[in-house]
Amino acid sequence: MVISLLRISYFCFQKDSHPLMSQKVLLSEKEINIILHRLACQLLENHLDFADTVLIGIQPRGTFVAERLSQILKSEYGVKHIDLGFLDITFYRDDFRRGDKTLAATETTIDFLVEDKNVVLIDDVLYTGRSINAALTALQSFGRPKDVELLTLIDRRFSRHLPIQPNYRGRQVDAINNEKVKVMWKENDGEDVIYLINK
Amino acid sequence: MSELSVQHLLGIKYLNEKDIQLIFETADHFKEVINRSIKKVPSLRDITIANIFFENSTRTKLSFELAEKRLSADVINFSAGQSSVKKGETLIDTVNNILSMKVDMVVMRHPNPGAGIFLSKHVSAAIVNAGDGAHEHPTQALLDSFSIREKLGDVAGKNVVIVGDILHSRVALSNIFALKLQGANVKVCGPKTLLPKYIESLGVGVETDLRKALNWCDVANMLRIQNERLDISYFPTTREYTQQFGVNKALLDSLDKEIVIMHPGPINRGVEITSDVADSKQSIILNQVENGVAIRMAVIYLLASKIK
Numbered sequence: 125m126v127i128s129l130l131r132i133s134y135f136c137f138q139k140d141s142h143p144l145m146s147q148k149v150l151l152s153e154k155e156i157n158i159i160l161h162r163l164a165c166q167l168l169e170n171h172l173d174f175a176d177t178v179l180i181g182i183q184p185r186g187t188f189v190a191e192r193l194s195q196i197l198k199s200e201y202g203v204k205h206i207d208l209g210f211l212d213i214t215f216y217r218d219d220f221r222r223g224d225k226t227l228a229a230t231e232t233t234i235d236f237l238v239e240d241k242n243v244v245l246i247d248d249v250l251y252t253g254r255s256i257n258a259a260l261t262a263l264q265s266f267g268r269p270k271d272v273e274l275l276t277l278i279d280r281r282f283s284r285h286l287p288i289q290p291n292y293r294g295r296q297v298d299a300i301n302n303e304k305v306k307v308m309w310k311e312n313d314g315e316d317v318i319y320l321i322n323k
Numbered sequence: 324m325s326e327l328s329v330q331h332l333l334g335i336k337y338l339n340e341k342d343i344q345l346i347f348e349t350a351d352h353f354k355e356v357i358n359r360s361i362k363k364v365p366s367l368r369d370i371t372i373a374n375i376f377f378e379n380s381t382r383t384k385l386s387f388e389l390a391e392k393r394l395s396a397d398v399i400n401f402s403a404g405q406s407s408v409k410k411g412e413t414l415i416d417t418v419n420n421i422l423s424m425k426v427d428m429v430v431m432r433h434p435n436p437g438a439g440i441f442l443s444k445h446v447s448a449a450i451v452n453a454g455d456g457a458h459e460h461p462t463q464a465l466l467d468s469f470s471i472r473e474k475l476g477d478v479a480g481k482n483v484v485i486v487g488d489i490l491h492s493r494v495a496l497s498n499i500f501a502l503k504l505q506g507a508n509v510k511v512c513g514p515k516t517l518l519p520k521y522i523e524s525l526g527v528g529v530e531t532d533l534r535k536a537l538n539w540c541d542v543a544n545m546l547r548i549q550n551e552r553l554d555i556s557y558f559p560t561t562r563e564y565t566q567q568f569g570v571n572k573a574l575l576d577s578l579d580k581e582i583v584i585m586h587p588g589p590i591n592r593g594v595e596i597t598s599d600v601a602d603s604k605q606s607i608i609l610n611q612v613e614n615g616v617a618i619r620m621a622v623i624y625l626l627a628s629k630i631k
Contacts, residue, residue: 230352265359
């Protein structure tokens with residue numbers, strides 16, 4: 125089945141210049157915007173004024189989702205204050221020394237205590253679940269949260285290595301293993317778009 | 324680039340500028356980690372490190388051990404004083420015996436220059452030089468530069484004077500290599516008897532007048548007079564050395580600008596610097612110690628990631 129899917133996707137995208145790599149738009153700017161607003165409303169429904177809730181974006185790419193959600197909640201839903209942090213999980217990953225390259229760290233910025241707070245971990249794509257597992261371990265260094273929820277913009281179904289599921293999901297995608305979901309943001313990549321890339 | 328160009332840290336001489344930047348960037352992250360309420364990360368949980376010290380040490384040994392533990396590595400300590408070295412065992416035999424207990428990395432201090440380099444050619448573990456005689460002390464130089472970068476924003480273009488016993492100092496040599504690599508201007512200052520003859524060939528200036536040197540510099544790194552290494556009399560008396568090359572508060576306050584005072588420790592208070600200088604707000608001596616742990620975590624993390 126995998127081979128036939130590959131063939132189909134290759135057939136569909138062969139107009140692209142590189143014969144071995146093709147990409148299609150999974151979500152456009154407008155769709156991303158609608159999804160972000162929906163996710164913001166779902167967060168609002170469960171957390172109201174965010175007095176005891178903190179948003180933590182997972183570095184490097186979950187931070188864009190977290191920042192956007194925080195902006196929407198403040199500007200369009202009148203939330204006055206949201207604690208927003210960024211968590212680097214490099215030193216907690218389970219693949220240290222297993223790849224060819226040294227894992228490079230990014231910045232952690234958590235200027236508040238997570239003790240007894242409701243934490244919403246935010247990432248762009250949920251794939252194997254290993255990053256989230258590392259994030260849960262990393263989070264323990266900042267205290268004992270009351271509860272932890274997971275929000276992901278894209279949930280790649282059927283590809284989990286660990287029993288981890290999101291509480292809030294933007295879009296569920298059935299992508300096969302050699303496909304890649306690439307989330308791009310205006311502030312970093314020039315445009316808001318999500319591609320499904322076939323390597 | 325997110326990888327070191329070397330398998331071992333034997334000296335600054337073997338590093339390039341990018342290696343130093345990578346170590347600093349990684350150390351920035353570890354500095355944030357060691358200021359959390361839980362100061363530990365699980366990265367090196369399957370790595371075992373042996374700290375082998377053939378020479379006395381307080382700061383370096385504690386700093387390495389703490390760095391290793393904060394990375395969750397398993398640590399074994401070995402001091403030559405209480406070991407079979409006294410019974411005549413060779414260095415390679417000692418280390419190979421330790422390695423056969425499945426040790427992945429060796430942190431070694433040794434009184435002989437080049438001991439780390441020798442070892443790296445004969446055993447299969449990653450070697451970190453924690454000081455080899457009067458040769459190099461790379462992690463000290465890295466933490467010194469890291470502290471300058473933290474205090475002054477950058478190392479490039481800064482004027483740094485290293486004062487004291489340059490002849491016997493591994494800290495001086497490693498610092499010269501590290502500072503030059505990062506584009507700092509370096510001068511050495513001390514009694515002529517304690518300045519190596521061809522030190523200018525390393526691209527450093529020589530100054531024998533302390534006041535002139537201090538007026539020139541942004542940072543003064545004060546070295547200890549290593550009495551244990553002074554086999555002959557290099558200066559008449561300690562008191563005379565202090566008069567000529569010791570920094571006191573009055574001297575510091577009489578300078579045209581406010582300079583940063585560093586010291587690799589241990590301090591001989593009242594000899595190379597007085598207590599009020601060591602404890603003044605211009606001194607970053609304790610910051611150096613704190614940064615030492617972050618730098619050593621970075622070095623060990625980056626080297627361990629290359630162990631296959």
